[in-house]
Amino acid sequence: MTHLAKGANIPLPTTELRATLTWRPGPGVPDVDASALVLDGRRRVRGDDDLVFYNQPVHPSGAVVREPGRPGEECLGLDLGRVPDEVVSVVLAASADGGPFGRVPGLRLQVTDAGTGAMVVAFDIGDATTETAFVFGEVYRRAGGWRFRAVGQGYASGLAGLATDFGVAVADEEPGPEALSPRSSSVSLPSSRLKKARLISMEKRLAEEGHAALLAYTKEAAVPLERHGLAEHTARVALCLDMSASMSDLYEAGQVQALAERVLALALRLDDNGEVDVFPFATFAEEAGGMGLGDYRGRIGTLHQEADVGASTDYGEAMGLVRGRYVGSADSRSVPLLAGPGAGEPPVFVMFVTDGATSEKEVALEHLRSSSCEPVFWQFMAIGEPDEFEFLADLSARPGPYLDNIGFFSVRDPAGLTDDQLYELLLARYPGWLAAARGRGLTP
Numbered sequence: 001m002t003h004l005a006k007g008a009n010i011p012l013p014t015t016e017l018r019a020t021l022t023w024r025p026g027p028g029v030p031d032v033d034a035s036a037l038v039l040d041g042r043r044r045v046r047g048d049d050d051l052v053f054y055n056q057p058v059h060p061s062g063a064v065v066r067e068p069g070r071p072g073e074e075c076l077g078l079d080l081g082r083v084p085d086e087v088v089s090v091v092l093a094a095s096a097d098g099g100p101f102g103r104v105p106g107l108r109l110q111v112t113d114a115g116t117g118a119m120v121v122a123f124d125i126g127d128a129t130t131e132t133a134f135v136f137g138e139v140y141r142r143a144g145g146w147r148f149r150a151v152g153q154g155y156a157s158g159l160a161g162l163a164t165d166f167g168v169a170v171a172d173e174e175p176g177p178e179a180l181s182p183r184s185s186s187v188s189l190p191s192s193r194l195k196k197a198r199l200i201s202m203e204k205r206l207a208e209e210g211h212a213a214l215l216a217y218t219k220e221a222a223v224p225l226e227r228h229g230l231a232e233h234t235a236r237v238a239l240c241l242d243m244s245a246s247m248s249d250l251y252e253a254g255q256v257q258a259l260a261e262r263v264l265a266l267a268l269r270l271d272d273n274g275e276v277d278v279f280p281f282a283t284f285a286e287e288a289g290g291m292g293l294g295d296y297r298g299r300i301g302t303l304h305q306e307a308d309v310g311a312s313t314d315y316g317e318a319m320g321l322v323r324g325r326y327v328g329s330a331d332s333r334s335v336p337l338l339a340g341p342g343a344g345e346p347p348v349f350v351m352f353v354t355d356g357a358t359s360e361k362e363v364a365l366e367h368l369r370s371s372s373c374e375p376v377f378w379q380f381m382a383i384g385e386p387d388e389f390e391f392l393a394d395l396s397a398r399p400g401p402y403l404d405n406i407g408f409f410s411v412r413d414p415a416g417l418t419d420d421q422l423y424e425l426l427l428a429r430y431p432g433w434l435a436a437a438r439g440r441g442l443t444p
Contacts, residue, residue, distance in 0.1 A: 002121045009149040010121055012139065015080035016114040018067075019092050021136065024106040025072040028294025030099035030274075031205040034074035035159065036064045037091040037166045038083075044167035046086070051168055052076070053095075053159065055197035064090060071208055077114065078139065080146050089140035091151075091166065093133065095159040097201050098274035098292055101128035109136040111148060123150040131155055133162040158272075159197075195232040195272075202268055211293060217265030220419035225269060228431040234346045236326060237267035237276045239291075240318040242354035243304055244282040245311040250383065250414070256353070257300040259414050262422055263351050264296055270349065277325065278303065283310025283359075285317035287325060313356045316363030319378075322350055323371055333370040336402060338441055347375040347434060347443040351426065355383040357391050368395065372402040375443035377433050379426055382410040403440065405433050 002010055021034050035053035038061075040046050049060050057066035063082040067075040076092060083090070096104060107125040112118060123137055131154030138149045155161040206215040225231050239260060243251070250256050260276070267276040275290030280303055288307070291299050309317075320330035326348045328341025337343050358364045368378065382389040392408045407429035411417060417425070437443045 004121055004123045004148075004150040006123075006150055006152040009147050011142075012080075012111075012146045012148055013120065014113050014115070015078075015146065017078040017080070017120070017139075018112050018114045019076045019078060019137070019139075020110045020112065021074045021092075021094055022106065022108050022110065023072055023104045025209075026105075028099070028103065028292075029105070030096040030101070030103055031201060032074055032094050032096055032101075032104060033159075033201055034066060034069070034076050034092075034094045035162075036066070036076055036093065037163070037168075038064060038087050039089045039091060039166060040086050041088050043089070051163055053197065054201055063087075079114075080139065089138055091135055092137045092139070093135045093162055095133045095162070096131075097198060097205070098294075100130045100132050100156075101125075101134055101154065102130060104128065107136075109150075111137070121148055121150075123152070125152055127152070128154060132158040135162065195234065198272065199232075199269065202274065205293070206268075209293070214261065214265050214268070214293075214296075217262050217419060218268050221266045221269050221423045223420070224423045224427045228427060230427075230431065230434075233270060233434075234272055235270045236346055236348045237263070237271045238279060238322055238326075238348060238350045239263050239276050240279045240281060240285075240322065240350060240352040240354075241300070241303075242282065242313060242356070243280045243307055243309050244313045244356060247355050247383075248304075250355070251301060251304040254301070255415050256304070257298070259353065260291065260300045261296060262419065264291060266349075266423065266426065279318045279321050280304075280307040280309055281314070281318035281321075282307075283312045283314055283317070285309060285314075285321050287321050312359055313354060314360050314363070315352070315354070315358035316360050316367055318352070319364060319367035319371070322348070323367065323374070323376065326376065327371075327374045330367070331370070332366055333373045335373060336440060336442060337374045342374060344444065345375065347377060347437060349430060350376060350378045352378055352380045353383070354380070357389065361391060365395075368406060372405050373442075375437055377405050377407070377430055377437075379407040379430065380409075381414075381425075382408070383412075383414060384410065385412065386410045403433065403436050403442070404429075405437075407433075 033054045038050040052059050052064045052066055061082050063079050065077040067077055109123045111120045133155040135151045135153045138151055264276045275292040278288040278291050280286050288303055323330045380392050389410055395406050409425045
């Protein structure tokens, strides 16, 4: 077996091969999905079928087949004798779901003889960082035969960015007949199709890695999303958690952890990074980072023990961090955000959980006024009796100065809500706000 360095190449001894990408799976390690691009002499795809990936696993010629994967391994079968004459190379690639390739240890591409199983070549990838897609190798024609080149080129824009580089145009609308012409040099791959493929990959990973409860939650969340026409919608998801002294019993009983897991399930459907960003708050607030499949179990209880946010309740502290994180500033705003940080980005869905009124109403009001000019939607969930939250109820009943971007409901016991009830409440007002925000150019 030959070990290749990046950029090196060797002749291939047979036309029937298996390309296997391996890595060390584990907690916090992103899921990896192999793909291939079949290219002509211009290094472009010739049509829609020339991209082989998890939602289109077989090339029409039979020359490339994406074989069923398993944890830590993805395989592509290659029969180069069936490659059409106008095809000059097959690019071997993969995309990462749930984080960058820098968090995928032990990456190696191995090419074996499909008939004998003998190893032909191996290429280790040790320099991945923030990339979410990678070209690992390329099989190409040369002097009447076939050769393999170790490539090692990364993309920070995922499968869509990689595919675009080889002539696949990712569009918001379904492609027309010309885009799908077999001889088209630029094939249209709708963003909705990529989103569906990502959701399929996500559900596969949940099932394979033993996240049965999360998988059930994601399926429950899919029902109202589908009903509101948001099945392939993308949004950032944030979770602001009140950690004031009065909430302690709920944390100790595990109720907030359970609620956070149901919000994570919604994020798995909406947010392409597969995480929910968590913001603990009380007198002060902290940005605790993302919570995803690798670290969600027991995460909220640990945050409650470690967060140094005081004992009272100030909504404005968390609101300022959220606005700074997603739109680049917590300053007052009176005009719509149409340029600069946050402009043109997916909307932000903020789940805001509290059991008490804020100590600084005017500060919270100013953040809400300003964020009505931004692609930020606040969904408040109050824990307690309805008459304890007149401030929030009043806010949700009146439109904002630019857009009404507030939802509110109260519950006495979060654990008493079924999954269906919770997701219906979370999505009750968001679709209407989203349509208005799109109409005013705040979000795509």
